Amino acid sequence: MREGDGATDGSGAAGVTPARSTVAEHQRTLIGGDPALTMVELAERAAVPVEAARTFWRAMGFPDVADDVPTFTDRDVAALRAIAVLVEDGTIDLTTAVSLVRAQSHTADRLALWQTEALVEDAARRLHLDDTSARLVVLDRMAAVGAVLEDQIVYAWRRQLASLAARIESEVSHRPDDGVDADALPLPRALGFADMVSFTTRSASLGSQALARLVQGFEFAVRDVITSHGARVVKTIGDAVLFVADDLPTAAEVAVDLIAAIDARPDLLPVRASLVWGRVVSRSGDVFGPTVNLASRLVDVAAPGTVLMDAASADALVTGPKGSRFVCTPRPEADMPGIGTVRLAELRRAEPGRRS
Incomplete structure (x- = not known):
C-alpha cells in the first residue's frame, strides 16, 4: 500500500482505501503507460x-471518446495495427476482424470480472472482511497476481484451441457424405439443458453470500x-x-450423471434436464437452431430429477452404439409453443446386466 488515504498493516484492514496512485500505477502497467494519444493519433x-479506429474501439466494448482526448497508448496502436494487417493482406475481411475483436473483448470482460470476483471472495473469506474492504485489498494486490493470470490466459487459450483443432479434424475426417442439404444447419450435435428447480422462490429468501454459494455450487458441479x-x-x-456433445451417448451420460451429482449435494437445489439430437449452427461461442429451442422447451416441462427427450432422439440413442446403457420410457405427448406436439420419453440409465 502506498501512502494515501490511510495506513495498513498489509492485511487489507477494513476502512482502508488504496491511494489513487496505486490504482493509477496498475492501470499504467496494464495498458502500457499513461494515455497520451487521441483517437486521431x-x-x-x-x-x-x-x-x-473508432470501429475497433467500439468492438472492444468501450464507450465512444472524443477525438481530441488522450486515451490511448502505444499498446493500443500495436493491437489495432496487428488486426489491420490481417485485413490488408487478405487473411480475413473487415467483418471478420470486427467479429474477432468483439469475441476476444467480450470474453476478456467476462473473464476479468470472474477473476476479480473470485479474488474478492478469497479475500473476504480468508481475511474475514466485508465486501468493500475485500475489494480494496484486491485493488491493492492486483499487480501481484496480474502477471500470473495473464500467463494462465495464454496457456488456457492455447490448450483450448489445440483441443478444438483436434475435434474439427476428427469430425471432418469421419463425416459421411450423407447427402445432407447444403442449406441445412452444419453441425450434428447432442445438446441439453439442466436447470435448478424452484430457483426463483428459493433465491428470494437467501442473502447475497448464500445466493452466491448456491449459484456457484451449481455451476461448478455441472461443469465438472x-x-x-x-x-x-x-x-x-x-x-x-446449456451443454453440447459430439455424440448422443456422451450427452446421455452427462445428463443422467448431472441429475445424480446434484442429487448427492444437499446444499444444492434438485435439477431437471433435457436432451436432444439434431443440427445446429455455431456463432459467437453459442449454438442456434430448432434443436436448441426444443431442448429449452423440454427442460421446462421435465419433472424434478428427470431427463426428458423427444421420441426421435430417444430412438436414435437406444438403437445406436452404446444404446443398451440406457432406457427411454415413453411419456405423454406435450404441446410445445412454437414447435407443436412432441412425443416424449424419459431417459434413465439401464439397470446393471440389462441387454437391449
Missing part, C-alpha cells in the same frame, strides 16, 4: 482511417460433470446450463 500511428465426459459447456444462465 491512434489512427495515424496504426495507419488506418479514423473511422476504422460435463467436462469430465468430454462434453462442453455452451453457456450458463444463472440457474441453468
